[in-house]
Amino acid sequence: MLELTPEEWTAIQLSLRIAVWATLVALPFGVAIAWVLARKNFWGKSLLDGLVHLPLVLPPVVTGYLLLISFGRRGPIGAFLYEHFGIVFSFRWTGAALACGVMGFPLLVRAIRLSIEAIDRKLEAAASTLGAGPLWIFATVTLPLALPGIIAGMVLCFAKALGEFGATITFVSNIPGETQTLSAAIYTYTNVPGGDAAAGRLVVVAVALSLVALIASEWFARRAGMRYHGE
Amino acid sequence: MLVVDVQKQLGDFSLKVKFEAEHGVTALFGPSGSGKTSIVNMIGGLLKPDRGRIAIGDEAMFDSTAGVNVPPHRRSVGYVFQEGRLFPHMNVRANLDYGRWMSGRKADTAAFGRVVDLLGIAHLLDRRPGALSGGERQRVAIGRALLMQPRLLLLDEPLASLDAARKAEIFPYLERLRDEASIPMIYVSHSPQEIRRIANIVVRLDDGEVRAIGGRDILEGAIADLFA
Numbered sequence: 001m002l003e004l005t006p007e008e009w010t011a012i013q014l015s016l017r018i019a020v021w022a023t024l025v026a027l028p029f030g031v032a033i034a035w036v037l038a039r040k041n042f043w044g045k046s047l048l049d050g051l052v053h054l055p056l057v058l059p060p061v062v063t064g065y066l067l068l069i070s071f072g073r074r075g076p077i078g079a080f081l082y083e084h085f086g087i088v089f090s091f092r093w094t095g096a097a098l099a100c101g102v103m104g105f106p107l108l109v110r111a112i113r114l115s116i117e118a119i120d121r122k123l124e125a126a127a128s129t130l131g132a133g134p135l136w137i138f139a140t141v142t143l144p145l146a147l148p149g150i151i152a153g154m155v156l157c158f159a160k161a162l163g164e165f166g167a168t169i170t171f172v173s174n175i176p177g178e179t180q181t182l183s184a185a186i187y188t189y190t191n192v193p194g195g196d197a198a199a200g201r202l203v204v205v206a207v208a209l210s211l212v213a214l215i216a217s218e219w220f221a222r223r224a225g226m227r228y229h230g231e
Numbered sequence: 232m233l234v235v236d237v238q239k240q241l242g243d244f245s246l247k248v249k250f251e252a253e254h255g256v257t258a259l260f261g262p263s264g265s266g267k268t269s270i271v272n273m274i275g276g277l278l279k280p281d282r283g284r285i286a287i288g289d290e291a292m293f294d295s296t297a298g299v300n301v302p303p304h305r306r307s308v309g310y311v312f313q314e315g316r317l318f319p320h321m322n323v324r325a326n327l328d329y330g331r332w333m334s335g336r337k338a339d340t341a342a343f344g345r346v347v348d349l350l351g352i353a354h355l356l357d358r359r360p361g362a363l364s365g366g367e368r369q370r371v372a373i374g375r376a377l378l379m380q381p382r383l384l385l386l387d388e389p390l391a392s393l394d395a396a397r398k399a400e401i402f403p404y405l406e407r408l409r410d411e412a413s414i415p416m417i418y419v420s421h422s423p424q425e426i427r428r429i430a431n432i433v434v435r436l437d438d439g440e441v442r443a444i445g446g447r448d449i450l451e452g453a454i455a456d457l458f459a
Contacts, residue, residue: 120316122312122314122316123316123318123319125277125303125316126310126312126316126318127318127329127333128276128277128302128303128304129275129276129277129303129304129306129308129309129310129376130304130309130329130330130333130375130376130379131304131305131307131330131333131334131379132304132329132333133302133304136304136333140329141318144320145319145320
């Protein structure tokens, strides 16, 4: 029943590649910003917090449009990146990954921030008396203790990236083989006469992928949590 | 050896203490809220005094006139906290080894074995802190502080969270530590019984000030005060 055509396979592989890259590239920024928001007080903190959460509340089409005018080939950031590094986002899968990363970022930051805030800072003080400087404390105490939250945030970001539609299609359009993700492919098939079967197959794949991601995150989080309670 | 002469304002509470500690065990004794924990936090570098000077040997750890404030990770001051504060994500062996790891020194199995034997924790090495009893946890915390090879050991009410039976279990280890390890110790407690057993010198504190410094006999005065 579930025999996929090459085009459908391409959309699935592309979606996975985009979601993995979006999550992995967003991760270091997400950890850094979550740490800053959890631990530092500075002028403009609410503004940074607001900017990070903006994609969560903005219509995705608006986020996509903002990306288009700033990261497009003629946009200020896009032009700079193209001239100096040869990086192009518009109408490429990299642009889709950027859009998905931006959309998933608030979920990533939120989960990591909560887990960093839950860490007993007295443990970090104990590490400092044992000779650990700030970077070592972060690497050996803060980061491992925040691991369940980091995993949860990565899964949320990955799932969001996998399902992202509005910002992606606005920013990089819907080009088969380049920017046509799983969601965009389903949308396209539902608009084509006789495309129901293909759309149905991709829906099954989407449900399966999301379920696997959820179960995997539960398993990782439970394992990480178990390490702190007993053997 | 240790010279403390500091002032600190904490809200309404003002702390102004001056004392020196030589080898052996110096006890900081006083009721809750007398500033004992603030003082050890300042010695360990976790709390910054407003004014004054803290020196170990002839090396200043804090000196407000010279603008010196050595961060805690460069002080080599071991700290045993009231609640242990073992790292929950590491097993006992990794907790014990943490200070050595951070210092970049090579593993010293002989020293490790000595401390593990001294504290009777050899059977706990592969467990995680979550699986230890309160008494076991405190013994591991003492071992962890010892194995960083500190020049001074701070013990902040290390027995306060334990019941009488667990206290009795740990006390012999503390006495062995005093007699066998040649590290000067600052022992914080509000319990005269504990201090009578362990201390060489007693610094009696009340309301952020030193009331008396002397041998164990000044405890008697303190107890008399309580009933005066």
